[in-house]
Amino acid sequence: MRLLVVEDDHTIRDFLTRALTEAGFLVDACAQGTQAERLALEGVHDVMVIDLTLPDMDGLDLIHRLRAQGVSAPVLILSARRSVDERVLGLDRGGDDYLTKPFAVAEVLARIRALLRRSTPNQPEATRLRVADLELDLIRREAHRGGTELQLTQQEFALLEYLCRNAGRVVTRSMVLDHVWKMRFDTSTNIVDVHIHRLRNKVDRDSDKPLIRTMRGVGYVLKD
Amino acid sequence: MFSRISSSFYRTAAWRLALRSTIVFAGSSALVFFMMYSLVARAVRERSDSWLIGESETLRQVALTTPKDALYARIVGEVAELATQEFAFDSHDDDASNTVFFYENGEGPEPPLWVGPSGKEAIITSLRRLSLSGRSAVSMTVPGWRMPFRVVAADVGPGMGRIYLGLQDHAARIMLARLLLWFFLGWISMVVFGFLIAVLGMRRTLKRVDAITSAAACIGTGDLSSRVASADKPNDEIARLAHTFNTMLDRISASVNQLQTVTDAVAHDMKSPITSVRGSLEAALSTDDPNLSRELVAGVVESLDRLSEIVTASLDVAEAEAGALRLRREPSDLADLIHRVTELYAPAFNERRQTLNTLAAKPVQAMVDQRFIVRLLSNLLENELRYAGDGAQIMVILTESEGKAHIRIRDNGPGFPPELLAHVFQRFAKGAKSEGHGLGLAFVRAVALAHGGRAWVRNLDAPGGTEIVIEIPTFAANPATSPAQTPTPDRSAGPLLPEPSTDVIVTSS
Numbered sequence: 001m002r003l004l005v006v007e008d009d010h011t012i013r014d015f016l017t018r019a020l021t022e023a024g025f026l027v028d029a030c031a032q033g034t035q036a037e038r039l040a041l042e043g044v045h046d047v048m049v050i051d052l053t054l055p056d057m058d059g060l061d062l063i064h065r066l067r068a069q070g071v072s073a074p075v076l077i078l079s080a081r082r083s084v085d086e087r088v089l090g091l092d093r094g095g096d097d098y099l100t101k102p103f104a105v106a107e108v109l110a111r112i113r114a115l116l117r118r119s120t121p122n123q124p125e126a127t128r129l130r131v132a133d134l135e136l137d138l139i140r141r142e143a144h145r146g147g148t149e150l151q152l153t154q155q156e157f158a159l160l161e162y163l164c165r166n167a168g169r170v171v172t173r174s175m176v177l178d179h180v181w182k183m184r185f186d187t188s189t190n191i192v193d194v195h196i197h198r199l200r201n202k203v204d205r206d207s208d209k210p211l212i213r214t215m216r217g218v219g220y221v222l223k224d
Numbered sequence: 225m226f227s228r229i230s231s232s233f234y235r236t237a238a239w240r241l242a243l244r245s246t247i248v249f250a251g252s253s254a255l256v257f258f259m260m261y262s263l264v265a266r267a268v269r270e271r272s273d274s275w276l277i278g279e280s281e282t283l284r285q286v287a288l289t290t291p292k293d294a295l296y297a298r299i300v301g302e303v304a305e306l307a308t309q310e311f312a313f314d315s316h317d318d319d320a321s322n323t324v325f326f327y328e329n330g331e332g333p334e335p336p337l338w339v340g341p342s343g344k345e346a347i348i349t350s351l352r353r354l355s356l357s358g359r360s361a362v363s364m365t366v367p368g369w370r371m372p373f374r375v376v377a378a379d380v381g382p383g384m385g386r387i388y389l390g391l392q393d394h395a396a397r398i399m400l401a402r403l404l405l406w407f408f409l410g411w412i413s414m415v416v417f418g419f420l421i422a423v424l425g426m427r428r429t430l431k432r433v434d435a436i437t438s439a440a441a442c443i444g445t446g447d448l449s450s451r452v453a454s455a456d457k458p459n460d461e462i463a464r465l466a467h468t469f470n471t472m473l474d475r476i477s478a479s480v481n482q483l484q485t486v487t488d489a490v491a492h493d494m495k496s497p498i499t500s501v502r503g504s505l506e507a508a509l510s511t512d513d514p515n516l517s518r519e520l521v522a523g524v525v526e527s528l529d530r531l532s533e534i535v536t537a538s539l540d541v542a543e544a545e546a547g548a549l550r551l552r553r554e555p556s557d558l559a560d561l562i563h564r565v566t567e568l569y570a571p572a573f574n575e576r577r578q579t580l581n582t583l584a585a586k587p588v589q590a591m592v593d594q595r596f597i598v599r600l601l602s603n604l605l606e607n608e609l610r611y612a613g614d615g616a617q618i619m620v621i622l623t624e625s626e627g628k629a630h631i632r633i634r635d636n637g638p639g640f641p642p643e644l645l646a647h648v649f650q651r652f653a654k655g656a657k658s659e660g661h662g663l664g665l666a667f668v669r670a671v672a673l674a675h676g677g678r679a680w681v682r683n684l685d686a687p688g689g690t691e692i693v694i695e696i697p698t699f700a701a702n703p704a705t706s707p708a709q710t711p712t713p714d715r716s717a718g719p720l721l722p723e724p725s726t727d728v729i730v731t732s733s
Contacts, residue, residue, distance in 0.1 A: 155567065184595060185598065189606050
């Protein structure tokens with residue numbers, strides 16, 4: 001999988017490049033819109049990550065020009081412009097997803113993966129998820145750990161499902177709020193922690209191998 | 225006094241206005257004086273003309289009835305002499321003796337009769353050139369005489385010649401000249417006096433404008449406390465201007481103060497996370513323990529999240545208060561939104577041994593932007609989490625009446641400190657023990673206003689605690705509202721002078 005990162009701030013460009021490379025992507029990074037256009041026209045990228053404020057052109061114009069020239073790879077827009085209008089405009093002009101600064105790297109990764117999934121739609125939807133000895137039946141909404149059924153509320157099941165779908169990857173609090181509760185806001189209170197804590201009590205209490213881990217300052221990860 | 229007035233005075237509006245009004249005044253009063261003078265002059269002339277006509281008639285009668293004998297010339301001459309003298313010394317002024325002449329030109333062989341001043345030849349020559357129809361006076365200029373004569377002619381009888389009677393009315397002339405002089409002096413003094421009054425009056429008035437100018441100049445140099453002093457003396461245009469100006473300054477100064485407070489508060493709120501970020505990173509760099517270093521860096525990320533939250537919240541509240549929130553309204557069930565948010569928060573409340581009860585059984589439809597209502601609710605609940613205290617009981621109640629939905633958040637916690645109660649919806653208003661940034665409730669109020677609703681707070685009498693009420697028009701009340709429409713808050717929700725006191729009902733403190 002090859003990504004194009006267009007970002008004029010070299011600090012952000014560098015850490016994005018590093019994080020994406022670590023996550024297993026091939027990354028082309030550049031700071032200029034013209035350079036980005038040339039790279040993108042090669043047509044080898046699976047996802048493009050484009051910042052809206054570029055030194056030589058507006059990111060929206062870049063996206064528009066690429067779309068006009070037949071570049072169809074999904075675009076994740078990065079922007080410090082946070083209003084709803086900007087977001088809508090960005091999506092109208094050919095962007096596929098929109099992330100406002102400041103953002104967590106985990107969130108960038110999750111969005112890129114989501115865009116990749118969207119562009120390869122022929123995967124059959126899984127009906128069961130399995131991580132180590134944890135097994136989720138998505139149709140019957142049941143979860144088993146080591147053969148024992150876990151008594152989960154609907155919400156706890158949804159949370160566990162989200163963690164399992166992202167097994168091995170960090171998810172942030174706001175990603176959890178967004179995907180499990182369908183609410184988008186930042187909070188400095190520990191509401192998500194409390195839910196994770198309760199879920200962990202049910203999933204990990206009777207096991208000597210905890211699956212759900214808290215990455216302090218970043219978020220949570222479910223892994224073997 | 226004019227010498228003291230600097231040349232800049234001639235460029236003032238007071239000077240120009242006074243000059244213009246004086247010119248108009250001088251012109252019109254001169255016209256009035258001229259008309260009065262003409263009327264008087266005409267009356268005087270008519271008086272002498274009627275004397276002339278009357279006398280000429282008398283003399284004609286005398287000339288007609290006196291037999292044409294040797295005494296004729298003497299009798300008529302004496303009568304004429306008497307008549308002329310009667311009028312000649314009509315004036316009391318000796319210098320102003322009038323000049324009168326009488327001339328009879330008979331057709332017989334007798335020499336013409338002349339009574340009057342010497343130099344009769346010039347007068348008679350002029351009379352001959354005059355064509356006179358009887359019974360009216362005409363003016364006649366005579367070479368050698370500065371002043372024209374008024375002359376009346378009368379035919380004595382068929383074939384009996386003509387009588388001419390002429391008059392130079394010096395007395396009237398002098399009187400008229402004096403009248404003209406007095407009129408002129410009066411006019412001059414009126415104009416000068418009027419001009420002075422106008423200049424002084426306007427200067428006085430315009431000095432008040434100058435006061436406004438200098439107050440504005442002070443503002444220009446950054447002193448926002450300056451005000452126009454004479455704002456309410458006479459209630460005229462300038463007083464109203466001054467009053468408006470002062471009101472504007474009050475608003476500007478209030479908003480600048482508010483901005484200052486906001487800036488100070490943001491700076492203050494951001495300083496501690498920045499300090500902790502810096503300190504933690506320094507510690508992480510200087511430690512060899514990878515676990516400690518990891519722990520410190522995690523703390524840094526948390527501090528940065530907090531910073532980012534402050535920035536986002538400030539921007540949100542500023543946008544909301546400026547009425548710049550673009551709402552995407554859609555028909556929504558407020559009860560459902562409340563259930564979703566309270567379910568999310570319930571475990572957090574349980575962990576603090578607080579109970580969160582929701583009374584929202586019936587669906588309440590309203591045109592709202594769900595994202596903002598969710599954040600409004602989460603702000604309210606986080607407020608309770610932070611301040612209601614351990615073991616508190618929190619109720620969220622949704623009711624609907626008369627086209628309005630009321631969301632009530634009640635707790636039996638300590639309540640707001642009375643001094644804070646009036647300001648809870650203001651940005652950066654927070655209690656001494658608050659860990660928040662004082663933006664949560666400001667955002668709540670701004671969102672309520674943006675939806676055409678209100679928010680208010682009160683401390684409860686018994687058993688104590690606080691109730692915050694959010695009022696939002698329901699679906700039935702505003703079905704026509706288009707989602708794209710920018711909402712207009714029902715009252716000033718602008719950044720200038722929010723008036724939270726009107727939102728607050730204090731029932732107990």
